[in-house]
Amino acid sequence: MILEKIEKNGLIEVLYESSNIIASKYNKLDKSLSIIFKHGGNYVYSNVPETDYFRFETAESQGKVLNSNIKKYAFIKEDNVDVSEVIDRIKNIKQEEIMLFEKGLINYMKKITKDYDDIGRLVGMDKLNKMILN
DSSP, rough: OOEEEEEEETEEEEOOOSEEEEEEETTTTTEEOOOOOOOOOOOEESSHHHHHHHHHHHHHHHHHIIIIITTTTTEEEEOOHHHHHHHHHHHHHHHHHHHHHHHHHHHHHHHHHHBBBSSOOOOTHHHHHHHHHO
């Protein structure tokens, strides 16, 4: 799953929520795809068409698409990279998502509590119960 995507000057950099792959960099000009693993491994695949790159980027599992579509291209293993900054960025992105979710939930709860009828029954409770149970 994509956590963050930045595209600038023909270079696409993506951070992932994945069990093994944490980032990729795709250069549209030379069709190179760099894949960075959680352990710091860095592999650069050559001549990867945009269609295969986008299949990789948007996949439910980047690892499966790596194995089925990307590994057929020539590659070089580059020096391992320090992934500590990338891991910190991913943690921050996840924390921001949680905070936004909590804020939205609190705002929704505030709206519901304003919907009392004359006898003090929460009119929006049926809506809330349906949302929680579905």
